[in-house]
Amino acid sequence: MKTCRRLFCLIAAAAAALLCLNGAVLAQEPSASDALQQPEQVQSELDKQGFPSGSSGPTCETLNGTWQGKLHTSLTEMTYFDDPIELNFIDDANQPRMYLTIRSYESAYTIPQGWSVGTGTVSFSFNEGPWVASVYLEIQEDGATLVGTYSQYGREYPLVMKKTSDEPVMKYREPQFTFEEKGIGIWQGYLKDYATFGTGGNPIPFTYELLDRQKTARLLAMADFEGVANGTYNWDTELMRALLEQFCDTFRHDGASGMPEQTDLDAILDHAIAKGGIECRGLSAMFSAILRAYGIPAKPVMCLPYTDPCEDCHVLVHAWSYDMGKWVLIDPTYRLMLRDVNGVYLGIPEVRQAFVNGDVLVPNETAGHNLAPFSLEYYRAYMTKNMFRFSCLTSTTTAGETSGNRTQMLVPLNYQIQYPWSRPETITRNATSFWAPPVVSDPQGA
Numbered sequence: 399m400k401t402c403r404r405l406f407c408l409i410a411a412a413a414a415a416l417l418c419l420n421g422a423v424l425a426q427e428p429s430a431s432d433a434l435q436q437p438e439q440v441q442s443e444l445d446k447q448g449f450p451s452g453s454s455g456p457t458c459e460t461l462n463g464t465w466q467g468k469l470h471t472s473l474t475e476m477t478y479f480d481d482p483i484e485l486n487f488i489d490d491a492n493q494p495r496m497y498l499t500i501r502s503y504e505s506a507y508t509i510p511q512g513w514s515v516g517t518g519t520v521s522f523s524f525n526e527g528p529w530v531a532s533v534y535l536e537i538q539e540d541g542a543t544l545v546g547t548y549s550q551y552g553r554e555y556p557l558v559m560k561k562t563s564d565e566p567v568m569k570y571r572e573p574q575f576t577f578e579e580k581g582i583g584i585w586q587g588y589l590k591d592y593a594t595f596g597t598g599g600n601p602i603p604f605t606y607e608l609l610d611r612q613k614t615a616r617l618l619a620m621a622d623f624e625g626v627a628n629g630t631y632n633w634d635t636e637l638m639r640a641l642l643e644q645f646c647d648t649f650r651h652d653g654a655s656g657m658p659e660q661t662d663l664d665a666i667l668d669h670a671i672a673k674g675g676i677e678c679r680g681l682s683a684m685f686s687a688i689l690r691a692y693g694i695p696a697k698p699v700m701c702l703p704y705t706d707p708c709e710d711c712h713v714l715v716h717a718w719s720y721d722m723g724k725w726v727l728i729d730p731t732y733r734l735m736l737r738d739v740n741g742v743y744l745g746i747p748e749v750r751q752a753f754v755n756g757d758v759l760v761p762n763e764t765a766g767h768n769l770a771p772f773s774l775e776y777y778r779a780y781m782t783k784n785m786f787r788f789s790c791l792t793s794t795t796t797a798g799e800t801s802g803n804r805t806q807m808l809v810p811l812n813y814q815i816q817y818p819w820s821r822p823e824t825i826t827r828n829a830t831s832f833w834a835p836p837v838v839s840d841p842q843g844a
Contacts, residue, residue, distance in 0.1 A: 495569075718835065737761075
């Protein structure tokens with residue numbers, strides 16, 4: 399995925415997500431209406447093979463090297479693309495290894511969730527949860543062709559892989575994810591070294607433009623948002639999810655399309671229509687406006703890395719759940735809301751702490767970038783880089799970034815601000831005030 403330009407950040411915000419590498423665990427949201435399901439047959443299929451994972455033998459000797467092919471990857475019922483895949487098999491008697499490199503992934507490689515070698519066969523699986531995929535291949539007589547099947551979403555497709563080299567690429571010597579020429583361990587180190595923010599202090603006078611259907615009329619007319627909002631929901635997070643689904647079915651992310659010079663809602667909508675997509679900043683501005691139109695306080699939040707100035711960043715939506723009494727992270731670029739293992743939706747600061755701790759995160763099963771499957775492993779790596787400091791406008795309205803509407807930036811304690819005398823933002827280290835509940839006169843808007 400291409401970058402997402404941020405005018406006042408002097409950078410681009412990259413994000414990509416495609417197939418899920420490390421996925422979800424079973425969890426339920428408060429309504430218990432869409433618990434994630436784990437496929438049951440994947441490991442059992444691997445267990446049927448003759449050799450356990452990590453064995454060496456004649457088949458492993460034949461597999462040793464680099465193989466290339468294409469995965470038939472479905473996006474919708476009628477849409478698919480052929481995704482180049484490379485398999486590097488390392489026949490090490492002490493520690494045989496298998497690495498997959500898939501072009502649509504934003505990583506140097508992925509390690510299969512499980513793999514097994516039989517007599518003249520190899521099986522492996524990757525992804526978890528609803529995105530799990532399994533591959534079964536047989537070695538042909540020429541010793542240089544693998545033929546078999548690739549299965550995902552309950553459908554099976556043929557797969558052919560050709561050997562391109564007897565020498566595998568030693569992928570384990572490379573960092574799996576690299577951002578700004580730094581591995582994920584360095585970015586996680588920044589979060590751990592600067593894990594502390596200030597508390598207390600004066601409140602920040604954040605305001606939210608709620609229930610203004612007139613200013614959002616053009617945007618709301620792009621799809622049946624009104625019908626979605628009039629549905630029956632047990633929790634307001636269910637309404638958020640339903641609106642997110644409708645929004646992501648209507649608007650496409652395109653980081654290369656940039657943003658219009660004017661940042662009011664109509665200008666952003668015109669840009670998205672003209673370009674056929676828009677970057678994460680525009681998506682977050684539009685989706686937060688939709689939530690506010692139906693009485694939910696919501697705002698775009700820019701998530702920035704340790705480096706300043708930075709090469710890229712990402713923009714999310716923070717939405718206030720009255721039912722849960724907390725902020726909820728929503729990422730319209732990825733059709734994403736994150737929960738913990740207990741099924742509780744998480745806000746931005748909670749996700750940041752989960753990255754520090756290495757906690758399990760559970761994405762919604764429909765998460766994905768422009769209908770492609772979701773990569774939790776990539777998302778965790780990418781957002782570990784970006785969850786260092788945060789900024790948002792003091793007043794969230796359809797007018798966008800106007801003069802006098804000051805940007806507030808939250809940074810950790812002991813973090814040195816570059817050129818503090820000339821920054822366009824108001825700098826705070828007070829997380830209590832920055833993440834405070836919204837103050838609104840008519841919270842439910844009923």
